[in-house]
Amino acid sequence: MNTNSEYIDLHLHLDGAITVKIAKKLASLQGITLPAKDDGELNRMLSVPSDCASLNDFLSCFALPDSLMQTEEGLREAVRLVMDDALSQGVIYAELRFAPQLHTNGGMTQEQAVAAALDGLKNCRLKGNLILCCMRGKDTADKNLETLRLAKKYLVKDGGVVAIDLAGAEALYPTKDYKSLFMRAKEYGVPFTIHAGEADGAGSIRDAIEFGASRIGHGVRCYEDGELLKLVIDRGIPFEMCPTSNRQTHAVENMEDYPLTDYLEKGVKVTLNTDDPAIEKTTLEEEFRYMEKVFGLTEEQKKILQKNAADAAFTSDDVKAQLRKRLNL
Ligand code: ADE
Numbered sequence: 350m351n352t353n354s355e356y357i358d359l360h361l362h363l364d365g366a367i368t369v370k371i372a373k374k375l376a377s378l379q380g381i382t383l384p385a386k387d388d389g390e391l392n393r394m395l396s397v398p399s400d401c402a403s404l405n406d407f408l409s410c411f412a413l414p415d416s417l418m419q420t421e422e423g424l425r426e427a428v429r430l431v432m433d434d435a436l437s438q439g440v441i442y443a444e445l446r447f448a449p450q451l452h453t454n455g456g457m458t459q460e461q462a463v464a465a466a467l468d469g470l471k472n473c474r475l476k477g478n479l480i481l482c483c484m485r486g487k488d489t490a491d492k493n494l495e496t497l498r499l500a501k502k503y504l505v506k507d508g509g510v511v512a513i514d515l516a517g518a519e520a521l522y523p524t525k526d527y528k529s530l531f532m533r534a535k536e537y538g539v540p541f542t543i544h545a546g547e548a549d550g551a552g553s554i555r556d557a558i559e560f561g562a563s564r565i566g567h568g569v570r571c572y573e574d575g576e577l578l579k580l581v582i583d584r585g586i587p588f589e590m591c592p593t594s595n596r597q598t599h600a601v602e603n604m605e606d607y608p609l610t611d612y613l614e615k616g617v618k619v620t621l622n623t624d625d626p627a628i629e630k631t632t633l634e635e636e637f638r639y640m641e642k643v644f645g646l647t648e649e650q651k652k653i654l655q656k657n658a659a660d661a662a663f664t665s666d667d668v669k670a671q672l673r674k675r676l677n678l
């Protein structure tokens with residue numbers, strides 16, 4: 350078996366995975382008129398702008414996909430279609446993340462949103478789990494606590510909600526401001542990953558690790574702090590890196606300095622992921638190819654990335670063993 354044709358995606362946002370085809374299906378299912386005159390325009394609306402200057406610009410792409418997932422039916426179908434899309438691209442296990450609080454504009458409660466997403470997960474063909482995102486923002490504290498409460502209520506080892514995350518504009522709303530949320534997550538025994546070191550510096554990663562994050566979303570800017578890098582290596586904290594997303598959001602000033610292979614060589618438990626494949630116009634296979642072509646990623650390093658992903662997955666030891674076996678790791 351060619352191990353490169355099958356993948357694990359640990360960092361995949363639902364609203365960043367709504368393709369033109371899925372958007373049209375969701376719109377027609379719910380009788381929604383799309384705000385685009387043709388597929389070309391819709392595609393542009395569902396793409397990172399060519400002049401994207403930062404994560405803040407990048408995040409402006411999510412209003413349209415989120416507007417199509419404000420009913421139980423829309424959200425359930427979106428989860429099913431996105432997971433099946435990933436399966437068709439060689440993904441064999443995915444952790445799909447979404448923020449329940451972004452699906453309440455049409456009257457759904459966060460709990461109804463979680464139930465609808467779970468329904469979609471049950472009805473898709475790809476093996477996977479859900480990560481519930483809390484959001485960085487001005488008025489998100491109560492909503493985040495509700496998301497955490499739901500994660501605790503629905504938490505399973507496999508086949509459902511397995512962790513929480515913190516997503517959104519990292520440079521505007523620093524990780525340190527979310528300490529009490531993650532202290533409570535720890536108290537509740539809810540595992541978490543945190544987007545950190547993507548639009549903010551190494552201090553953000555340090556905060557996330559101090560809170561008790563099991564994994565770090567991106568972690569790109571860890572190189573700014575040598576001691577922190579050593580801590581990450583010593584503790585074996587996995588990084589969920591997403592090269593195309595990191596290039597588009599300018600997580601590093603110059604992509605030539607993108608540290609993924611350097612981190613790998615130093616022993617960081619790096620994993621390779623898509624983040625928002627539809628709006629970035631990528632797949633996990635393309636991410637591997639990109640790393641290979643531009644950064645000389647070797648076959649051995651590809652295997653290490655895949656093994657790190659199997660080891661770092663928020664799933665049972667049984668499923669991890671199955672993934673390692675299937676990928677010949
Ligand atoms: N939501 C979707 N993609 C994201 C990213 N790359 N960083 C933070 N929040 C996000």
Ligand code: ZN
Nearest residue numbers: 362544566624
């Ligand atoms: Zn992300």
